[in-house]
Amino acid sequence: MALLEEHEEVGIPQHCAGMIIKKGCELLSVRVPDEVVQAEPSTVRIHYVGRELEVGLELYIVDRASFDKHLAELAASSGAELLTGHKVLRANRLGRESWSLTTKRGRELRADLLIGADGYKAVSPSWAGLERPRDVASCIQYELELDEEVDTSVIDCFFGSDCAPGGYAWAVPIGERSIRIGLGVRGAPRPAKAYLDALVASEFPRARISRRLAGLVHVGGPIRPSYTDAFMAVGEAAGQVNPLLGTGILSAIASARIAGQVATGALEEGDLSSPRLSEYERKWLELLGPAYELSMATRQLLQGPARGAIEELLAASKRGRIHVAIGALELLVRCPTLLKHALRWRRAGMAFFI
Ligand SMILES: Cc1cc2nc3c(=O)[nH]c(=O)nc-3n(C[C@H](O)[C@H](O)[C@H](O)COP(=O)(O)OP(=O)(O)OC[C@H]3O[C@@H](n4cnc5c(N)ncnc54)[C@H](O)[C@@H]3O)c2cc1C
Numbered sequence: 001m002a003l004l005e006e007h008e009e010v011g012i013p014q015h016c017a018g019m020i021i022k023k024g025c026e027l028l029s030v031r032v033p034d035e036v037v038q039a040e041p042s043t044v045r046i047h048y049v050g051r052e053l054e055v056g057l058e059l060y061i062v063d064r065a066s067f068d069k070h071l072a073e074l075a076a077s078s079g080a081e082l083l084t085g086h087k088v089l090r091a092n093r094l095g096r097e098s099w100s101l102t103t104k105r106g107r108e109l110r111a112d113l114l115i116g117a118d119g120y121k122a123v124s125p126s127w128a129g130l131e132r133p134r135d136v137a138s139c140i141q142y143e144l145e146l147d148e149e150v151d152t153s154v155i156d157c158f159f160g161s162d163c164a165p166g167g168y169a170w171a172v173p174i175g176e177r178s179i180r181i182g183l184g185v186r187g188a189p190r191p192a193k194a195y196l197d198a199l200v201a202s203e204f205p206r207a208r209i210s211r212r213l214a215g216l217v218h219v220g221g222p223i224r225p226s227y228t229d230a231f232m233a234v235g236e237a238a239g240q241v242n243p244l245l246g247t248g249i250l251s252a253i254a255s256a257r258i259a260g261q262v263a264t265g266a267l268e269e270g271d272l273s274s275p276r277l278s279e280y281e282r283k284w285l286e287l288l289g290p291a292y293e294l295s296m297a298t299r300q301l302l303q304g305p306a307r308g309a310i311e312e313l314l315a316a317s318k319r320g321r322i323h324v325a326i327g328a329l330e331l332l333v334r335c336p337t338l339l340k341h342a343l344r345w346r347r348a349g350m351a352f353f354i
Contacts (some may be wrong), residue, residue, distance in 0.1 A: 002109060003072070003080045004101070006087035010072040011065030015120075015215030016249070017041075017141060017170055017182055023191070024353040025248045027295045028257075036066040036157035038154045038174040047158040048310070059155065061172045061180075062247075071253075083107075088118075097272045097312065115259050116316040117252070120216045125223060126230035127237070132237030135220025137167050137246055140192040141182025142200065143174065143205035151308050158183075158199065165189070166303070167219075167246065169199055176211070184217060184246050186332075199284040201338045208324040209329065221292055226284070227277040232259045240288060242354075250354040255284045291351040327334055 007013070011225060018038065025032055039061040045054045087104040091114055094100050101109040103139045116124025122132045150173045158169040166186030174180050181200060185192045192214075218239050226238040234240070235252030241249065262280040266272050302310065 001080045002107075002111070003075055003082045004086045004088055004103065004180060004329055005072070005084045006104070008081065008085045009065075010082075014063075014065045015139070016064040017172055017175075017180055018062040018064045019172060019247065020062055020249055021172070021247075021353040022060060026058070027252055027351070027354065028250060030069070030250065030253055032060050032062060033070055036062045038063055039172065040172060041153050041155045043154045045156045046153050047156060047160075047163075049160050054154075061155070061174060063174075067249075070223075084191055088124075091124070093230075099230065107227075111231065113263055114231050114261065114345055115256075116237045116255060116345050117235050119236045120218060122218065122237045123240075124170065125233045126233075126302065128226060128228050128233070130225060130231075130233065131223050133218040133223050133236070133241075134185065135218060135243075136216050137184035137186045137219050139167075139182060139184040139189075139214040139215045139217055139246070140190045141180055142196065142209045143178060143180050143211035143213075144200070144204055145210050146177050146179065146204060146207050149176055152176070155319065161303075163199060171203070173260075178202075179217075182213070186219070217241055219243045219246050221251075221287070221296055222284075223273075225278075225281060227280050229274045230272040232262070232277055232280050234259045240284070242295050243292060244299045250313075251288055253341045254287060255339065255354055256281075258283045258287070258327070278283030287351055288354060291354065294352065297347060 012066070020032065022121050024030075028144065041061065042056060042058045042060070044055045044057045044059075047054065072082055083103075085105065089102050089104055091099050091101045093142060094110070097112065099111045099114045101111060101114070114124070114128070116256065118124050120136075125130070139335050152173040155173070156171040158164065162171055164183040164185050164332065165188040167184035169181070169183035171179050171181040181204070183192060183196055185195060188195065214291065218236055218241055220239060221243050222239040226233045234256045235249050238255065240248060240251045240255050242251070259280050262283070265279075266276045269276070
């Protein structure tokens, strides 16, 4: 098995904020090595139209480059041949169930099965004749050095069209006096950088920028089908990113693992046909589908009719539990579809943390 990576070094350039929910790791039995962890916050402070709400949630903040290197080492120690500096330029079918790949270095490879894991570039599905994921959020991040100590137990998330239209902003601790702050926007009237500069100026006016990172993330939901004869798309190449939060590390790991298991069975049986590989989509949908549906519905709610009622509920959270209960009832009366979403919460269950 060959694992082809276009860059000379795995994980570089880095795009990601590195937030991974611990419950998701437990659910998937994913071990995050200590040496890649930059912080372990236990509270998410949500800022929305001037209000704040604190929610208990245990996370890892990882250095993505180091974490990706760790994953690549795991693959190599399991027998994969890691070929860095090998950008796949194109993949052509040789009959229904095999491929010819050409890399930028001019190397030609033959493969019975192709697993497209090319992330936000998501070109591989088009080689297989599938749709590519849609609805891209533009993201930008700075790493900041601060004069004061950071509360490493908290991450901040900022929602609202003034702050990050069509997306949200985050600030995560990565050291005693350093944070990674960034945001993603969709359909915004100004470039992402303008919103980030405004946020930094208001929240951390004396900070020094030590590093700039930028990237794109697909938040339009997963492609379907995500497989065809001798092909499966995994992770962001298949749009497997939480449409509300833009998180996709654990879902990429989960779907890649399912694809690996299905591939092993299909190769042993000598059947790489589309019907055989449909098991992959059935399994990842079972795991991730309800959580994606819920996230998309919540996103539409936050940006749509329930916005005012949610703002009032957040205001009530400062006045005590009884006010929250009354606010929640008012919200339900104004947005009865919330009941449907509440049922989705039950279905989505723990997978929401992936
Ligand atoms: C700014 C930003 C912040 C984010 N923050 C978070 C977060 O905090 N938590 C979270 O869970 N998710 C986050 N995400 C999303 C997350 O980064 C992705 O969903 C996740 O990395 C998807 O994993 P993947 O393996 O599918 O793709 P990737 O991690 O993008 O990996 C794809 C790999 O394929 C390689 N590649 C691409 N094309 C080719 C080619 N033609 N030939 C060879 N190699 C190729 C790339 O170099 C890359 O190494 C963030 C995204 C952005 C942009």
